[in-house]
Amino acid sequence: MVIDAIVAVLFAIGVAFFAAGSIALLRFPDLHSRLHALTKADNLGLGCIALGAAVESSDLLTGLKIMLVWVIVLAGSSVVSFLIGQRFPRRSAREHEELYQ
């Protein structure tokens, strides 16, 4: 009963972060803000859902496997964000204003 409640709360938090990340991805004005939004969905959204699934799983080994999935996704998404950021360096504030006004 307590476990169910913990799982439900974790899933709710995870979904909230995913929703916030998705809305931000659509609404934010430039690449770097969008990358910032994506990391929230990957780190915290998936993290909370993985943690919830791990708590829900029957044994420790399955739970650890689920958390390993999260760690691997984190590694992949952080490297991808880094590469995208490196490829498109930040514009100066003035260039940014000219572009997005």
Next chain:
Amino acid sequence: MSPGALDFGIAAIAVVLAARAVFSRDLFAAMVYFVALGLVVALLWARLEAPDVAIAEAAIGAGLTGALLFMTWRRLGSPRGMKVGGVAARWVLSVTLASSAALTALLLAASGSLGRFPGLAGEVADALPRSGVENPVTAVLLNYRGFDTLLEMGVLFLTLAAMRSLGVSTALNHERLAHSAVLAGLVRFAVPLSVLVGGYLLWAGASTPGGAFQAGAAWAGALVLMRLADTQLMSHLRLACSSWIGLAVFGAAAAAAYVVVGYPLAYPSGQAGIWILVIEVAAALSIAAILYQLFALDPGGKRNEDTKARR
């Protein structure tokens, strides 16, 4: 929410994504929709309790096809001469729509009779103890219907042969990211992991979901990642050998079975397990090598060299 509503929701999302992938004017957006569609379809297969297909769809349908599409898109250059339209396109579209509608109608009609025919699940289960493996999907692919899988390997090999005949340079293309220590770190972490996952999928295919196609896709993913990071694992010669080893071993097994048992791909009784394992290892190597080369070889590379030589 009931499970039915959940499945209906996922199916509706798949239809919307498919429509947007087809009708998007922007090629880049269409590709993003296509990759998203692959992931949703993988989810649908998982919901249908077909994890084998789900893994293959996610790895090949979304992952590798996505990489191929993005690479092609980068090479198209200016999207201006790529305008879709005209009489021919309208004909293609109407024929495609008509055949899709006919197929949908047939499938709907057929789904009405699903309950009346039990299918072949009973026969598959009855013969499973003699098939050499415990996973019914692998038993069908490599034993009962081994011929189909042999032809599939042939199709993959033909794809590579057709691509190379179009003037592919033997040089690998220059689709690579700038050298980066962070990317190199990911390669050191992810490539051994992918090799391990592929090996596990190959071995696990005997008793649980997995098998040569899933393993080959995982290995091909590792090769693509190494390519992007400008790390070379396999020489051209080794790649070329790996491309045909699957078809060669599968064909040799068919011939050997014909000699020993008197029927192609009918494995000697009691030894089916080891025959299937040998074929699957060779097939997985070939699938990885061919999928990787579809990504990494330079189409039109030779033509460019020729043009340069003529000048």
